[in-house]
Structure formats: structure tokens, C-alpha cells
Amino acid sequence: MRVGLLTREYPPDVYGGAGVHVEFLARELRPLVDLDVHCWGEGRTEGVTRHSSWSALDGANDALRTFSVDLAMASALQGRELVHSHTWYANLAGHLAKMLYGIPHVMTAHSLEPLRPWKAEQLGGGYALSSWAERTAAESADALIAVSGAMRQDILDCYPALDPDKVHVVHNGIDTTLYRPDPGTDALERLGLDPRRPYVLFVGRITRQKGVPHLLRAVRDIDPAAQVVLCAGAPDTPEIDREFRELYEELSRVRDGVFWIPKMLPRPEVIQLLTHAAVFVCPSVYEPLGIVNLEAMACGTPVVASRVGGIPEVVADGETGLLVPVDDGFEAGLTRALDSVLADPEGARRMGEAGRARAVGEFGWDAVARRTADLYGKILEQA
Structure with a gap:
């Protein structure tokens, strides 16, 4: 079975959950x-072909530059029996390959453009193009993979023309041999963290979707003994970057022990930070699943997260962490939940142990890959 896997992100250029998904799924x-x-x-390495946008489009809208990459991908897929695309950045390439070569197209939805209207802030008129590409690919794909049950419902709500039988749930996974508690503290020491004080940890991009402004306001009022560590980079727009910096500076004026790490840390350092955090926080306002919560759980750390999308399918409320409704009291709810975990170290330890057990038992990448390959086989039988 000759499969073309299409993605924007792939090691070493991984900055989000979709990239993590493709990295381990491919393995x-x-x-x-x-x-x-x-x-x-x-460039090209064994089994990996990389494509760049056309130089003639340098300075053009990002959506147009993306489409030029999709055209290059489609032209390189001759001889594949099936293509599998991830995110709107590659969906059009999968759709074009389906039409050009008469092969099935499987599409994994990690998020949906209609549910991310703030992307217009980043792409301008290109948001209409990204939305068109996603809709066109989704409505003609031979199968769609949703990374959670909540995402499956979102897909059917956004694209009612789809046959529900074509939309399959295959949860994201986690490599629990890689993401596991690390007793070392050298990374913490290099970053200047006080080992005598607990810390709240956020890891993610600076985007509206990840709810970072809500978090920066919420942690103003948590236990002053706690440190706050923000592994936050890759802002979507200058506007969200400016808002983040203003809130960060304001937070730093009213409490000490606030650390901002804007660069992408090596994975071993992230694992060490996850391991030693008193609590990991995920304040997303939209999240189809949230791989980063699985990463924290696999490292034995309790999670405070928003009750949106597929997060409740990962974080068991009251067992592996606490879930906070995204409503008018969201920021105050985050503050209360974080303080609750910080005030009960023994309860936090039990949540962390339960989270590790859940990650190991239910979210292995080997099972994700087998289910995905089985779906490929069924699609090819029907073709």
C-alpha cells in the first residue's frame, strides 16, 4: 500500500499539535x-520530500503561498495509491491528487476553519481561501478522520453535506516511552526556576485559540507562592503578540517568579518542565483534542484545562485534573482550579499518577497507526 502523507509541519519544523501528530503517526x-x-x-531525505512556496509569490498573501506548496505536492504524488492530508495547509494538495491521479483522499481534521474566525486577523482575505480549501477537500474526501468525538460532531455541524459514515474517530496519541517523568532538574536550573517553589506551566503558541490572554489575567490572583512558567511562542499576528507582551509585563509587575520562554525548547527540556510542574494549564477556547494535555499527563502532572472540544475525552475531571467551563466566569474559574490543585499536593500527586496511567492505557501511537492503516485498507477496497 503506497501512501502519501501530506502536512505542513514535520521534524525538525514542528510547532503545534498537528505536527506532533504527524511525526509520531508517520513513525x-x-x-x-x-x-x-x-x-x-x-530538500529530500529518505521517505520525506519537502516543498517550498513559489518565489514569484514572495510577499503575497499566505494563503496563496500555501496553495503554491499544495500544487508542488500534488505534482509529486504520482504513483501513490492513497493520500492522507493534515490541516488546510495540505488539504488542497490531497484534493488535487485525488482528481489528478484518481486515488482516494483521506483527510484528518485537527481543527476547522469555520470555528476559528480569528484566523481572519492573521490571513486577512486569505481566510476565505483557507476556508474554501478545507470545505472543498472535506466534502469530496473518501474519508475524514476526527481526532475526537467532539471534533466529529463539529465536522458534521460545519459541513452538513457530508455523509456521516465517512467521518471516523481516531484519537490523537502519545509516546509514553518518550513522554514520561524525568527526575532531572538541570533544565529548571538553567532557566532560573526556584526549586523550593511550585510552578504553574503553560506550553503552546500565542494564539486566540489557546486562550493565552485569559491565562495571563487568571494567574494574577493565584497563590503568590507559585511561580508561573510560560513556554509561549510563534504568535499568529503582531496584534496578539503585542497583547501578550503587555499582559506579561503587567503580570510581572504585580507578582514575582514569572518566566516567559519565547523560543521552542528541545523536547527533553519540555518533558523535564512538565514533570516538575505542580500543575499544567491548558486555557484553550477551542481545542479538538489537545495533545499537550496528554503530554503533561504522561509526565505524571495534573492538568487544569478548559471544558471545550475534545479535552474532556482526555482529561478526566476530578481524576486526572480539573475542567473549567468557558463562560463569563472563565478566568475566575481558572484561578480557583489552579489554586485548588496548588493547595493540595497529595491530591495533585494522585491526579498525576492517574493521568500517567490513562495516557499509557488508552492513547498509544501504535494503536492509532493500526486503526489508520486499517481505514486505508477499507477505503482502497471500496475504490
């Missing part, structure tokens, strides 16, 4: 299928 798929990965970038 586990390789023993099961003949896999060729097509991603953004330059």
Missing part, C-alpha cells in the same frame, strides 16, 4: 505501509 505507519511524507521546507 508508526512506516512498518505498516509504504509511506512517503510530503511537507513544507527544502
Whole structure:
């Protein structure tokens, strides 16, 4: 079975959950299928072809530049029996390959453009193009994979023309041999954290979706003994970057022990930070699943997260962490939940242990890859 896996992000250029998903899915798929990965970038290595946007479009809208990458990907897919695209950045390439070569297209939805209207702030008129590309690909795909049950419902709500039988749930996974508690503290020491004080940890991009402004306001009022560590980079727009910086500076004036790490840390350092955090916080206002919560749980850390999307399918409220409704009292709810975990170290330890057990038992990447390969087989049988 010759499969083309299409994505924007692929190591070493991974900055979000979709990239993490593709990285580990590809690793586990390789023993099961003949896999060729097509991603953004330059050059080719064994099993990976990278594609760049056309130089003639330098300075053009990002959506147009993305489409030029999609055209390059589509032209390189001859000989594949099936293509599998991830995110709108690659969906059009999958759709074009389906039409050009007469092969099935499987599409994994990690998020949905109609549910991210703030993307217009980033893409301008390109948001209409990204939305068109996603809708066109989704409505003609042979199968769609939703990364959670909540995401499946979102897909059917956004695209009612779809046949529900074509939309399958395959949860995101986690490598629990890689993401596991690390007793080392060298990374914490390099960053200047006080080992005598607990800390709240956020890891994610600076976007409206991730709810970072809500978090910065919420942690103003948590236990003053706690440190706050923000591994936050890759702002979507200058506007959200400016808002983040203003809120961060304001927070730093009213409490000490606030650390902002704007660069992407090596994975071992992130794992060490996750391991030693008193609590991990995920304040997303939209989240189809939230791989980062799985990463924290696999490291034995309790999670405080928003009750949106697929997060409740990962974080068991009261067992592996606490869930906070996204309503008018969201920020105050985050404050209360964080303080509750910080005030009960023994309860936090039990939540962390339960989270590790849940990650190991229910979210292995090997199972994700087998279910995905099985779906490929069924689609090819029907083709």
C-alpha cells in the first residue's frame, strides 16, 4: 500500500499539535505501509520530500503561498495509491491528487476553519481561501478522520453535506516511552526556576485559540507562592503578540517568579518542565483534542484545562485534573482550579499518577497507526 502523507509541519519544523501528530503517526505507519511524507521546507531525505512556496509569490498573501506548496505536492504524488492530508495547509494538495491521479483522499481534521474566525486577523482575505480549501477537500474526501468525538460532531455541524459514515474517530496519541517523568532538574536550573517553589506551566503558541490572554489575567490572583512558567511562542499576528507582551509585563509587575520562554525548547527540556510542574494549564477556547494535555499527563502532572472540544475525552475531571467551563466566569474559574490543585499536593500527586496511567492505557501511537492503516485498507477496497 503506497501512501502519501501530506502536512505542513514535520521534524525538525514542528510547532503545534498537528505536527506532533504527524511525526509520531508517520513513525508508526512506516512498518505498516509504504509511506512517503510530503511537507513544507527544502530538500529530500529518505521517505520525506519537502516543498517550498513559489518565489514569484514572495510577499503575497499566505494563503496563496500555501496553495503554491499544495500544487508542488500534488505534482509529486504520482504513483501513490492513497493520500492522507493534515490541516488546510495540505488539504488542497490531497484534493488535487485525488482528481489528478484518481486515488482516494483521506483527510484528518485537527481543527476547522469555520470555528476559528480569528484566523481572519492573521490571513486577512486569505481566510476565505483557507476556508474554501478545507470545505472543498472535506466534502469530496473518501474519508475524514476526527481526532475526537467532539471534533466529529463539529465536522458534521460545519459541513452538513457530508455523509456521516465517512467521518471516523481516531484519537490523537502519545509516546509514553518518550513522554514520561524525568527526575532531572538541570533544565529548571538553567532557566532560573526556584526549586523550593511550585510552578504553574503553560506550553503552546500565542494564539486566540489557546486562550493565552485569559491565562495571563487568571494567574494574577493565584497563590503568590507559585511561580508561573510560560513556554509561549510563534504568535499568529503582531496584534496578539503585542497583547501578550503587555499582559506579561503587567503580570510581572504585580507578582514575582514569572518566566516567559519565547523560543521552542528541545523536547527533553519540555518533558523535564512538565514533570516538575505542580500543575499544567491548558486555557484553550477551542481545542479538538489537545495533545499537550496528554503530554503533561504522561509526565505524571495534573492538568487544569478548559471544558471545550475534545479535552474532556482526555482529561478526566476530578481524576486526572480539573475542567473549567468557558463562560463569563472563565478566568475566575481558572484561578480557583489552579489554586485548588496548588493547595493540595497529595491530591495533585494522585491526579498525576492517574493521568500517567490513562495516557499509557488508552492513547498509544501504535494503536492509532493500526486503526489508520486499517481505514486505508477499507477505503482502497471500496475504490
